Amino acid sequence: MIQFKQVSKVYNDEVQALRGINLHVKEGEMAILIGPSGCGKTTLLRLVNQLETMTSGEIILHKENIKQIDKIKVRRQIGYVIQSNGLFPNMTIEKNVMIVPDLLGWDREKQKKRFHYLMELIGMNPDEYRRRYPHELSGGQQQRIGVARALAADPPIMLMDEPFGALDPIIRLRLQEEFLQIQREVRKTVLFVSHDMDEAVKMGDKIVLMRNGEMMQADTPAKILLHPKNHFVEEFVGEDRILKSLKLYTLRDLVKEVNLCSITDINDKPSINLDASLHHVFSMLLHQGYQQLAVVEQDKLLGMVDISVIEQFIRLEQQKLL
Numbered sequence: 593m594i595q596f597k598q599v600s601k602v603y604n605d606e607v608q609a610l611r612g613i614n615l616h617v618k619e620g621e622m623a624i625l626i627g628p629s630g631c632g633k634t635t636l637l638r639l640v641n642q643l644e645t646m647t648s649g650e651i652i653l654h655k656e657n658i659k660q661i662d663k664i665k666v667r668r669q670i671g672y673v674i675q676s677n678g679l680f681p682n683m684t685i686e687k688n689v690m691i692v693p694d695l696l697g698w699d700r701e702k703q704k705k706r707f708h709y710l711m712e713l714i715g716m717n718p719d720e721y722r723r724r725y726p727h728e729l730s731g732g733q734q735q736r737i738g739v740a741r742a743l744a745a746d747p748p749i750m751l752m753d754e755p756f757g758a759l760d761p762i763i764r765l766r767l768q769e770e771f772l773q774i775q776r777e778v779r780k781t782v783l784f785v786s787h788d789m790d791e792a793v794k795m796g797d798k799i800v801l802m803r804n805g806e807m808m809q810a811d812t813p814a815k816i817l818l819h820p821k822n823h824f825v826e827e828f829v830g831e832d833r834i835l836k837s838l839k840l841y842t843l844r845d846l847v848k849e850v851n852l853c854s855i856t857d858i859n860d861k862p863s864i865n866l867d868a869s870l871h872h873v874f875s876m877l878l879h880q881g882y883q884q885l886a887v888v889e890q891d892k893l894l895g896m897v898d899i900s901v902i903e904q905f906i907r908l909e910q911q912k913l914l
């Protein structure tokens with residue numbers, strides 16, 4: 593659990609980087625910080641692991657005020673991943689990953705086991721990479737090692753500052769998927785900085801949109817997309833926000849709320865499974881020029897979906913979220 597109460601930061605008596613931030617990130621929750629460059633995202637993370645001191649306000653980690661905890665103890669509760677991965681070039685991959693456990697005095701056997709577990713978790717062969725050096729790895733692999741290193745001593749909190757920002761789009765998509773999977777297994781409390789709305793919608797339990805040191809809106813992705821609080825949020829999320837929101841729902845969600853169209857002659861219409869995202873369904877309807885698709889679950893035909901059914905569902909969701 594991380595709680596910010598009226599947190600402000602002024603650099604050198606002149607740059608107001610954060611203005612009265614109030615935010616509560618629950619245990620096991622992933623909050624995505626997003627906003628234009630210079631809005632204070634990195635500063636907020638650096639306050640949590642005490643690389644900077646706040647000018648006023650309070651930060652609470654698991655009921656303890658960080659001012660009252662020893663800096664070193666705070667950092668042990670936190671895994672930190674940055675865009676430029678920060679691996680030590682002259683240390684092997686195993687040494688890099690095990691830096692914190694090593695500092696904590698873990699014995700050789702425990703370290704070996706942990707290294708093995710972490711490498712499997714990030715999808716890299718432990719024996720193949722153990723003795724390699726960072727420069728012998730691709731950018732995507734180096735970022736994975738950065739994630740493994742942050743997880744090494746099993747800290748309850750992860751701070752991730754645009755961890756996949758420097759990677760090409762395809763590798764970035766893959767690492768997002770992988771990290772979501774890892775998160776399902778390890779359930780950390782995560783503060784994740786991004787500048788990419790698609791990444792935020794995909795990864796976040798909660799999205800925190802910032803501007804100029806202030807929090808503009810902190811809500812679930814659905815709420816941010818379907819009910820932007822003000823003009824700035826609306827502009828930032830983009831005019832395709834309704835379309836983006838379709839990624840958050842599947843046909844399974846839809847059939848719980850609205851009726852499908854009745855079954856017609858389906859000879860020429862492709863069928864689609866209940867687990868398909870509404871974004872996928874919508875794309876099929878548009879790009880392939882079908883009026884309707886047949887919705888099936890385990891070979892059973894449930895009904896037909898068309899654009900108006902999707903529209904009806906999104907309207908309902910919008911009303912529910914009011």
Ligand SMILES: Nc1ncnc2c1ncn2[C@@H]1O[C@H](COP(=O)(O)OP(=O)(O)O)[C@@H](O)[C@H]1O
Pocket residue numbers: 603604607608609627628629630631632633634635636
């Ligand atoms: N060490 C520093 N000294 C002075 N000003 C800083 C320092 N770090 C950041 N700033 C300023 O604080 C503001 C917020 O920066 P930052 O937290 O890095 O934003 P973001 O990560 O959202 O791009 C910016 O105006 C930046 O120039």
Ligand SMILES: [Mg+2]
Pocket residue numbers: 633634635
């Ligand atoms: Mg930054």
